[in-house]
Amino acid sequence: MEILVCVKRVPDTAENEIEINSEGNDIERDDLVYSVNEWDNYAVEEAIQIVDKVGGSVTVVTVGDEESEEVLRREMAMGAQNGLLLTDDGFEGADGKGTASILAAAVKKGNYDLILTGAQADDGAAEVGGMLAAMLDYPYASLVNTIETQDGKLKVGREVEGGNQDMYEIELPCVLSIQTGINEPRYVGIRGIRKVASVEIPEYGASDLGIDASSVGGDAAKVKRMDYFMPEMGEGAEMLEGSTEEIIEKLIEYLKAKGGLK
Amino acid sequence: MADIFAYIEHNQGVAEDSALELLTAAKKISPDAAVTAIVMGSGGDLDKVCNEMAASYNAVWKIDNAAFSFPDAEAARKALVNILPGDCVLLVPHAHLGMDLSPGLSIKMDSTFISDIVDVEGLDGNTLKVIRQEFAGQVSTHVHADIANGAVVNVRPGVFQPDESKAGGGEVVDKSGDLGDVSVKRKYLETVEAEAGEVDITKSEVLVSVGRGVEEEDNIETIFDLAEAMGADVSCSRPIVDAKWLEKPRQVGTSGQTVKPKVYMALGISGSFQHMGGVKGNPFIVAVNKNPKAPIFQVADVGVEADILEFVPELTEKIKEL
Numbered sequence: 001m002e003i004l005v006c007v008k009r010v011p012d013t014a015e016n017e018i019e020i021n022s023e024g025n026d027i028e029r030d031d032l033v034y035s036v037n038e039w040d041n042y043a044v045e046e047a048i049q050i051v052d053k054v055g056g057s058v059t060v061v062t063v064g065d066e067e068s069e070e071v072l073r074r075e076m077a078m079g080a081q082n083g084l085l086l087t088d089d090g091f092e093g094a095d096g097k098g099t100a101s102i103l104a105a106a107v108k109k110g111n112y113d114l115i116l117t118g119a120q121a122d123d124g125a126a127e128v129g130g131m132l133a134a135m136l137d138y139p140y141a142s143l144v145n146t147i148e149t150q151d152g153k154l155k156v157g158r159e160v161e162g163g164n165q166d167m168y169e170i171e172l173p174c175v176l177s178i179q180t181g182i183n184e185p186r187y188v189g190i191r192g193i194r195k196v197a198s199v200e201i202p203e204y205g206a207s208d209l210g211i212d213a214s215s216v217g218g219d220a221a222k223v224k225r226m227d228y229f230m231p232e233m234g235e236g237a238e239m240l241e242g243s244t245e246e247i248i249e250k251l252i253e254y255l256k257a258k259g260g261l262k
Numbered sequence: 263m264a265d266i267f268a269y270i271e272h273n274q275g276v277a278e279d280s281a282l283e284l285l286t287a288a289k290k291i292s293p294d295a296a297v298t299a300i301v302m303g304s305g306g307d308l309d310k311v312c313n314e315m316a317a318s319y320n321a322v323w324k325i326d327n328a329a330f331s332f333p334d335a336e337a338a339r340k341a342l343v344n345i346l347p348g349d350c351v352l353l354v355p356h357a358h359l360g361m362d363l364s365p366g367l368s369i370k371m372d373s374t375f376i377s378d379i380v381d382v383e384g385l386d387g388n389t390l391k392v393i394r395q396e397f398a399g400q401v402s403t404h405v406h407a408d409i410a411n412g413a414v415v416n417v418r419p420g421v422f423q424p425d426e427s428k429a430g431g432g433e434v435v436d437k438s439g440d441l442g443d444v445s446v447k448r449k450y451l452e453t454v455e456a457e458a459g460e461v462d463i464t465k466s467e468v469l470v471s472v473g474r475g476v477e478e479e480d481n482i483e484t485i486f487d488l489a490e491a492m493g494a495d496v497s498c499s500r501p502i503v504d505a506k507w508l509e510k511p512r513q514v515g516t517s518g519q520t521v522k523p524k525v526y527m528a529l530g531i532s533g534s535f536q537h538m539g540g541v542k543g544n545p546f547i548v549a550v551n552k553n554p555k556a557p558i559f560q561v562a563d564v565g566v567e568a569d570i571l572e573f574v575p576e577l578t579e580k581i582k583e584l
Contacts, residue, residue, distance in 0.1 A: 011397070014474060017553055018400040027401060096365070096375065119361075123396045125377035130365030139336060139447035142362045143517075155451070160358040163456030163510055163518050171447040179517075181504035222374045222408040231395065231402045231557070237549060237565030244573065247566055248580050251548065254564055255492070258546040260468050260525035261581065262493025 001056035001149070001172075003047040004112040005080065006103055006132075007040035009064055009071040010122040020228045027228055036071040039118025041078075043178035045185040046147060047116055048079040054149050057081040059110070063091060063102050072201055077192035078185070088205035093218020100131035101216045105209035107136060112173060114154070119143050119177045126177070133175035141170055142177040264412060265347055266295045267323075269354040269363075270315055271333070275307030277314055280355035280417070282424035285318055287353055287417050289425065290382035291390065296320040299432070300352075302338055304331035312434045318425060321432040329444045335362035336446040343370045344442040349412040351390075356416035357516065364414045373412035376405065380421045390415075398534050399557040419516075420539060459511025461495050468494035469523045471514055473537075474501045475530015475551060475570050482507055484574050485529065491581040497521065499531045515540040530570040533558025550574070 011018065011032040019028040036044075047058040059082040060075040062068045072083035086102050094102065107115060117129035119142060126142070133140030145165065146157035153172055157165040159179050170176075206213035214220060240247045255261050268284035270277055281299070288297040299319040301312050304326060312324045323345070329337040346352060348371060354360040356378045368375035376392060380402075383391035388410040395402050407413060463469060470489040476482060482502075489496045496512060503513045514521050515537045522543030529550050531537060538561055541547070549562035552569045559565045566573065 013397050013400065017555055018397045019555075020401060027397070096377070097369070100369075124394075124398070126361050127365040127375055127377050130362070131369050131375070134339075134366035134369035140362070140366055141448060142335075143358060157454070158358070158362070159517050160453070161516060162520070163513065165454040165456075167451040167454060169449045169451060174447070180500065184506065223376055224406050225394075226404040226406055228396075228401045228403050230555070231399070231560065237547075237559045237562035239559070239565045239567065244568070244576060247568075248577050251564065251566065251577065252580060252584070254546070254548070255525065258525050260492060260494070260527070260546070260548075261584070262468070 001050060001054050001113045002111055003051060003056065003058050003114045003116065004107060004110065005040065005043050005047050005058060005060050005075070006115070006117040006128065007044065007060050007062050007071055007075055008037045008118070008121045009034050009062065009068045010037045013122070020230060024227050024229060034067075036074055037118050037121040039120060039178060039180055041075075041185045042180050042182050043116040043118050044075045044078055044080055045183045046178060047114075049183060050114075050147065050149060056113075059084055059112075061086060061103065061106055063087070063094070063099050069201055073193060073196050073199075074188055076196040076199060077188045083199070083201040085201055085203045086209065087203050088213050090206050090213025090217045093221055094216050095221035095223045096125055096127040097131055097223075098216035098221055100128045100135060101211065102209065103128070103132050104135040105211045106204065107132070109204075109209065114172060115175045117175070117177045119179045129175055129177035136175070139170050139174045140176070141168055141174070143179045144176045145179045145182045147176070147182075264409070265350045266291060266297045267346060267350055267352045268297060268299050268319070269352060269360070270299050270301045270311065271355055271357070271359060272301065272303065272307075272311045275310040277311055278355070279424060280357070280419045281315065282318060282426065283419065283422040284353045284355065284417055285425040286422040287379075287382055290422075291351065291385050298323055300342070301325065302327075302330045302333070302341070304328050316430060316432045316434050317428045318430040319432045320430055322434045323437045324434050325441065326436070326438045327441060327444065332450045333359050334446070334448075334450055335359055336448045337444045339363055339367045339370060340444045340446065341441040342367060345437050345440050346371065347412075348372070349410075351409060351413045351415060353415050353417050356418050360416045364416050368414040371412060371414065373414055374407050374409050376407050376413060376415045378416050378418050379405075380418050398532060400532075400555060418535060420535070457511060459509050461512070463495055463497045463512060463514070463521050464519050466495040466497070466521065466523050468492060468525045469497045469514070469521060470494045470527045470529065471497040471499065471531060472502060472529050473499040473531030476502070477571065479505070479507045481571055484571070484578070488574050488578045488581070491578050494525075494527070499537050528558050528562065529574060531558055532556045533561060
C-alpha cells in the first residue's frame with residue numbers, strides 16, 4: 001500500500017508556555033521548542049505498521065519552509081521511506097483551505113492508496129484532512145483510532161462520545177485523520193536521525209505542483225487570524241499563596257469543607 | 263443577510279444541549295435572522311425532535327431517510343449540499359460528528375469553513391468576526407472570515423448559553439424528497455461500547471485526576487497514594503491513556519467518561535475543553551499546575567501553582583497526619 005502522511009512542524013506545547021509578543025500579532029516564537037505535531041506522529045507510526053504488514057511505502061509530506069525539513073527527517077528516521085517538502089514563498093499565510101489545496105495537488109502528482117493526517121494540530125481547527133478528502137472526492141473518516149487492512153478497503157474505528165467507537169468499512173483510496181492513542185509511536189534516537197541526515201528530500205513549489213500560488217496563499221485566505229490575546233480570566237481560581245506548608249493547610253481546610261476528605 | 267441554519271444533533275428522540283446553544287450563536291451573528299433547524303434522522307423519534315425544535319426555531323427542515331438511521335457524516339454531507347442554499351451560514355456543533363462533516367462540506371459548498379468558535383463578535387458586511395482558541399486553549403485569537411459565499415461554522419459545545427426563550431413557533435417542513443443521491447463509499451458497521459473499568463468514576467464523589475504533568479509512568483503511584491489518603495478514586499486526562507499508563511475507563515472528557523463528583527482535583531492537567539466537557543455537576547475544582555497560564559485555572563475554584571511531583575507527596579503526608 002502506498003501511504004502519504006501529512007505532517008506539520010509546530011511549537012511543542014508540552015515543552016513551552018505560550019506567550020504573546022509585545023505587538024500582539026503573534027506568539028513569542030524565539031525560545032520555542034518545535035517538534036512534529038503530536039497527532040501526526042501517531043499517523044506516521046500507523047502508516048509504518050501498515051506497510052510492515054502488507055508492503056508498500058510511506059511518504060511524509062509537509063507544507064512549510066526550510067525549517068520544516070527537520071520534522072520530515074524525524075519521521076523518516078522512524079521508518080518513512082520518502083519525504084516531500086511543499087515550499088514556496090507564495091504559500092505563506094495559507095489558511096486551512098489553502099493548505100489542503102496544496103496537499104491535494106501533491107496527492108494528484110503521486111499514486112497513493114491511503115492518505116493520513118493528524119486529527120488536529122496547534123490551531124485546533126481539525127480541518128485539513130476533511131477538506132483534502134472533499135477536494136479529491138475520496139471518502140473520509142476523522143478521529144480514527146483503529147485501522148485494519150482488508151482487500152481494497154479498510155475497517156476503521158472512529159472515536160466518539162463516551163469512549164465508544166463507531167466501526168466503518170471504507171473504500172480505498174481514502175483520507176483518514178488519526179487520533180492519538182491509536183498506537184505507541186516508536187522512539188527516535190540520534191542515531192536514527194543521523195542515518196537519514198543526507199537523504200535527499202525533494203521540494204515542490206507552486207509551479208511544480210501546477211497551482212497558482214496566489215490562489216492558495218495568504219491573499220486568497222478567507223479566514224484570517226487578526227491577533228493573539230490572552231483569554232479573559234473571568235473570576236478564575238483563587239490562587240493559594242504562601243509557603244508550601246501554608247498552602248497545604250488552606251487546601252486541606254477547603255477539602256474538608258467541600259467533602260473532599262473521607 | 264444570508265439564511266442561517268443549525269444542524270441539530272439528537273439521540274433517542276431528544277435534542278442534544280448544543281441544539282439551543284446554536285440558536286444563541288445564530289442570534290449573535292444576526293439578531294434578526296430567521297434561523298432554520300436541520301433535523302436529520304430516520305423514522306420514529308424524528309418528529310418528536312422536529313416538534314421540540316419548532317418551539318425555538320423559526321423553521322425546521324425534517325430530513326427522514328434510512329441513510330440517517332445512524333448519524334453518518336459522509337451521507338449527510340451529500341444531502342446538505344443538495345438542499346442548502348449555496349450562500350447560507352450553517353452552524354454545526356464542534357463534536358465528533360461535526361469534525362467528520364463540516365470541513366469537507368465547506369469545500370463541496372464552496373463556502374468558508376470556520377472551526378471551533380468560542381464566541382461571535384458580529385457580522386460586518388460579509389465579514390464574520392469570531393473568537394477562536396489555539397494551542398490547546400492557552401491563547402485566543404480574533405478571526406475575521408469572508409463569508410460572501412456562505413460559511414460552515416463549527417461551534418464549540420457548552421460555551422454559548424442555550425436560548426430557552428422558545429420564541430420560534432416555526433413550521434416543520436419535510437425536505438426528505440429533495441436529497442438526491444446519498445450513497446457513500448463508507449459503510450457504518452456497528453458501535454462498540456466502551457469497556458467497563460475496575461472503578462466506575464462516573465459514580466465517584468471525589469476524584470483525584472492526573473494529567474501530563476505527572477511526566478512518567480512511575481510517578482502515577484504518588485497519585486494513587488493521595489487518592490487513598492483522601493478516600494478518592496483516580497481518574498485522568500487523555501495523554502495518560504494514550505501513553506497506556508492508565509486504562510481508558512478512567513479517562514475524563516468528551517471522548518471518555520462524564521463525571522459528576524463533589525470535588526475534582528486536577529493535577530498537572532491543562533484543562534482543555536475536551537477534558538472539561540466531561541466534568542459536570544458543578545463540582546468544587548482544585549487545580550495544581552506548574553504553568554500559571556494553564557486554562558484549568560480559569561475554571562477551577564482553587565488553584566496552586568506548583569509542580570505536582572513535589573506538591574502531591576507533601577499533601578499526601580499532611581492528610582495522612584490528620
